[in-house]
Amino acid sequence: GAVVSQHPSRVICKSGTSVKIECRSLDFQATTMFWYRQFPKQSLMLMATSNEGSKATYEQGVEKDKFLINHASLTLSTLTVTSAHPEDSSFYICSARSTFRGYQETQYFGPGTRLLVL
Amino acid sequence: AQTVTQSQPEMSVQEAETVTLSCTYDTSENNYYLFWYKQPPSRQMILVIRQEAYKQQNATENRFSVNFQKAAKSFSLKISDSQLGDTAMYFCAFMKLGGNQFYFGTGTSLTVIP
Numbered sequence: 001g002a003v004v005s006q007h008p009s010r011v012i013c014k015s016g017t018s019v020k021i022e023c024r025s026l027d028f029q030a031t032t033m034f035w036y037r038q039f040p041k042q043s044l045m046l047m048a049t050s051n052e053g054s055k056a057t058y059e060q061g062v063e064k065d066k067f068l069i070n071h072a073s074l075t076l077s078t079l080t081v082t083s084a085h086p087e088d089s090s091f092y093i094c095s096a097r098s099t100f101r102g103y104q105e106t107q108y109f110g111p112g113t114r115l116l117v118l
Numbered sequence: 119a120q121t122v123t124q125s126q127p128e129m130s131v132q133e134a135e136t137v138t139l140s141c142t143y144d145t146s147e148n149n150y151y152l153f154w155y156k157q158p159p160s161r162q163m164i165l166v167i168r169q170e171a172y173k174q175q176n177a178t179e180n181r182f183s184v185n186f187q188k189a190a191k192s193f194s195l196k197i198s199d200s201q202l203g204d205t206a207m208y209f210c211a212f213m214k215l216g217g218n219q220f221y222f223g224t225g226t227s228l229t230v231i232p
Contacts, residue, residue, distance in 0.1 A: 109163035
C-alpha cells in the first residue's frame with residue numbers, strides 16, 4: 001500500500017516552454033500533497049503544500065506564478081513549470097500524506113522527475 | 119521553528135556489521151513525529167521507520183531500530199547486519215503533531231562495503 005507515482009520520470013525541454021508533472025496516489029486518497037525540489041547531494045526543499053480543492057500554499061521564495069499547482073482530485077496533483085529556464089533544471093519530488101489509520105502523519109513519496117531545461 | 123541536524127555527512131560500514139546514524143532536533147513542541155527516510159541511487163524516498171514522541175518505546179522495523187532520547191532531542195538510527203542494498207542517503211525528518219510540514223536534516227550518505 002501507499003504507492004505514489006510521478007510522471008514523467010524524466011523530461012527535457014527547451015527554454016521558454018511549460019512542463020507539467022503529475023503526482024498520483026495509487027491506492028489511497030490524499031487530501032494533502034507536497035512538492036519538493038532537490039539539488040544534487042542536498043536535502044529536499046519544500047516548494048508548496050497542495051490541498052485538494054483549494055489553492056496551494058507556497059513556501060517563501062517560491063514563485064506561485066511560475067510553479068502552478070493544481071490538486072483537482074483526491075488522487076492527483078500537478079505541478080506546471082511555466083516558461084521554464086535552465087535554472088529550473090532540477091529533481092522534483094512529490095509526496096502524499098497518508099490517510100491510513102495510524103499513519104496519517106506519514107508522507108509517501110513519488111519516484112521523482114528529473115527536469116532538464118536547455 | 120524546528121531544525122533537524124545530521125552531523126555525519128558520510129559514513130561507511132562493512133557488510134554484516136552494525137552502524138548508527140545520528141540525528142538531533144530542536145523544538146519547543148511536546149508532541150511530534152520523527153522519521154527516517156532512505157534515498158537510494160534511484161532517488162526514490164522510502165520510509166524506513168517512524169516514531170511518535172509520546173511513545174517511550176523505541177521503534178523497530180526488522181534490522182532497523184531507533185534510539186529515541188526525548189530529553190536530549192536525539193533520534194539515532196541503528197542498522198544491524200548491514201546489506202549492500204542499504205547503501206543510500208538517509209534523511210531524518212520531524213513533524214509536529216497536527217502539523218503538515220516535514221523538516222528534513224541534511225542527510226547522511228551511507229556506503230556499505232562488501
